[in-house]
Amino acid sequence: MAPSPCSLCHTARALVKRPKTGQQVCKSCFYSVFETEVHNTITEGQGIFHRGEKVAIGASGGKDSTVLAHVLTLLNQRYDYGLDLYLLSIDEGITGYRDDSLETVKQNQVEYGLPLKILSYNELYGWTMDRIVEQVGRKNNCTFCGVFRRQALDRGAAQLGIDHIVTGHNADDMAETVLMNIMRGDIARLGRSMALTTQSEDTIKRSKPFKYAYEKEIVMYAYFKKLTYFSTECIYAPDAYRGHARVFLKDLEAIRPSAIIDIIHSGETFVLEQSVQKGLKEMQTCLRCGYISSNDLCKACALLEGLEAGLDRSALKQGQSTLSVVPEGHRIIPRFERPVPIAVEGIERAVQSLAL
Amino acid sequence: MAATVATVMTTMNPEVTSNGLGYVGKTEVEASGSSSTIVKKEEELEILIEFGGGLHLLFSQKPKHTIHIPCQIPQSDLPEAPDMRYLVRWLKENLLSERPEMFGEGDSVRPGILVLINDADWELEGELEYLLKDGDEVVFISTLHGG
Numbered sequence A: 001m002a003p004s005p006c007s008l009c010h011t012a013r014a015l016v017k018r019p020k021t022g023q024q025v026c027k028s029c030f031y032s033v034f035e036t037e038v039h040n041t042i043t044e045g046q047g048i049f050h051r052g053e054k055v056a057i058g059a060s061g062g063k064d065s066t067v068l069a070h071v072l073t074l075l076n077q078r079y080d081y082g083l084d085l086y087l088l089s090i091d092e093g094i095t096g097y098r099d100d101s102l103e104t105v106k107q108n109q110v111e112y113g114l115p116l117k118i119l120s121y122n123e124l125y126g127w128t129m130d131r132i133v134e135q136v137g138r139k140n141n142c143t144f145c146g147v148f149r150r151q152a153l154d155r156g157a158a159q160l161g162i163d164h165i166v167t168g169h170n171a172d173d174m175a176e177t178v179l180m181n182i183m184r185g186d187i188a189r190l191g192r193s194m195a196l197t198t199q200s201e202d203t204i205k206r207s208k209p210f211k212y213a214y215e216k217e218i219v220m221y222a223y224f225k226k227l228t229y230f231s232t233e234c235i236y237a238p239d240a241y242r243g244h245a246r247v248f249l250k251d252l253e254a255i256r257p258s259a260i261i262d263i264i265h266s267g268e269t270f271v272l273e274q275s276v277q278k279g280l281k282e283m284q285t286c287l288r289c290g291y292i293s294s295n296d297l298c299k300a301c302a303l304l305e306g307l308e309a310g311l312d313r314s315a316l317k318q319g320q321s322t323l324s325v326v327p328e329g330h331r332i333i334p335r336f337e338r339p340v341p342i343a344v345e346g347i348e349r350a351v352q353s354l355a356l
Numbered sequence B: 001m002a003a004t005v006a007t008v009m010t011t012m013n014p015e016v017t018s019n020g021l022g023y024v025g026k027t028e029v030e031a032s033g034s035s036s037t038i039v040k041k042e043e044e045l046e047i048l049i050e051f052g053g054g055l056h057l058l059f060s061q062k063p064k065h066t067i068h069i070p071c072q073i074p075q076s077d078l079p080e081a082p083d084m085r086y087l088v089r090w091l092k093e094n095l096l097s098e099r100p101e102m103f104g105e106g107d108s109v110r111p112g113i114l115v116l117i118n119d120a121d122w123e124l125e126g127e128l129e130y131l132l133k134d135g136d137e138v139v140f141i142s143t144l145h146g147g
């Protein structure tokens, strides 16, 4: 096959076939379209960032968050977003998995010159994933891990006075989430999980700037730019149900690459429908730790109580409406506090509510 | 643990190990694949193989391999050079050390594995039909492992 020229600049040799458009592009046009599309996602409408915002990149050392750190650093300079960027990493305490990827994050810290904070499950909850798995087995470890990670990111961000957390979820992840939520019958969550940015009153704003970026392009970008990331599998085999959804998605993508974007669009359509109807439980703060929760106890506190009581996987069933009295000798999660008031928006909201 | 720390020290210089493939390279010294110790014969093609995104774990933990394959597909009437279909099969039969289902599917690679031939997306090169040349570099990157 004769090498084909780039369909954008018509001069250089095409090296990437873009899954979203089928376009054949050369290396430098690929960088430019990839970066520009992320910029467009970020700035569309009101845009997700404000000047002067303190933004933490949830960094795992994997490909997505590494490319995100690279691209955001670059766009912040190129378009002068005026952001104060940080790397925030969570150490789940998984021997032989997280140790290596955290070393990668430390290297990214040097390469991008961004301040790094690492917060561990151990310091926060008094439990590592290794110990949790020892107690609850290998079936539901990801449920514990997911609940704990979400809260850990918020807490790490609060400690740094961060306004906004960005994560590396890519288009393939989004499509997978749509499928997962459908297969679990969780349409309420489907709506929320498709948003580019989510913010409720007491949580820190979260965004997914790679929401429309294909995994293939992220991997290609990392490869061509020779970025440092670490690729490995968690030793606690991830959710098999999710694994099937992933493979199914990749099979669809191989036949028709637009499947990914099509599924995301389907997911977004659910959002619209849903904004009409309400009925989500009202939010309050956890009586024990002060974290946002729809029950007296937040999920993390309930799970922790189960673990501390020595329960195995029945710890998952631990109720969230227990009295706020901590059984004697149990560890609890430190109180969740946001040292810096939620900047301007928060104040504006407060003023508005006074005016009412 | 000491080993990990040592590895990281060497990675502090991005030029040494930032390969964009998701593994920590110790040095750029060629890993000696089983077949690379043998000097290439006249009627063979030398192909450089690299595995990224965690795929090297399936190939004796070695990211880089230099392999020699015949310059004509054996036992075939076709006078043709081996193509990518032949290479994928060859890798499965000769180099893959574990969990074959994580690499191959049918006569191709599993969806979710990216392939680059001389740094170009193989989708631009004819995928399985691409005819290999002496000195070609083929990179396989899994997108299926850890974000």
Ligand code: SF4
Pocket: A092, A129, A141, A142, A143, A145, A146, A234, A235, A236, A237, A238, A239
């Ligand atoms: S696979 Fe499960 S246990 Fe492992 S890091 Fe991910 S969520 Fe945690």
Ligand SMILES: [Zn+2]
Pocket: A006, A007, A008, A009, A010, A011, A012, A025, A026, A027, A028, A029, A030
């Ligand atoms: Zn071009």
Ligand SMILES: [Zn+2]
Pocket: A286, A287, A288, A289, A290, A291, A297, A298, A299, A300, A301, A302, A333
């Ligand atoms: Zn709580």
